[in-house]
Amino acid sequence: MANPFTEHPREVGENYFQHLATAAKFAATMLVGGICVMIHAFLPFLFVNMGSRTMAKLHKRMTKRVDRVNWERHPII
Structure with missing residues (x-):
C-alpha cells in the first residue's frame, strides 16, 4: 500500500x-506576496x-524543478 x-514527494x-x-x-512566498498585493x-x-x-520568482523556481518531474504525468497548473 502506498504511503x-x-x-508524491x-x-x-x-x-x-x-x-x-x-x-x-512556496507557501511563505505566496502569503507575503498576497498580503502585499492586498495592501x-x-x-x-505601495x-x-x-x-x-x-x-x-515562483514561476522561475517551479520551472527549475521541471527536470526532476515527469512533466507529462504531473503538470503544474
Missing part, C-alpha cells in the same frame, strides 16, 4: 522533508511591482 506522505524526486521545505517556502489594492502607491515580481 500518502511519501508517494518520491514522484518529484524528493524525500518527505525536502518536499516539506520546498512547499513551505496595494487599498494603497496603490508594493507597486510586488505581485508580478512574486509570480515571476
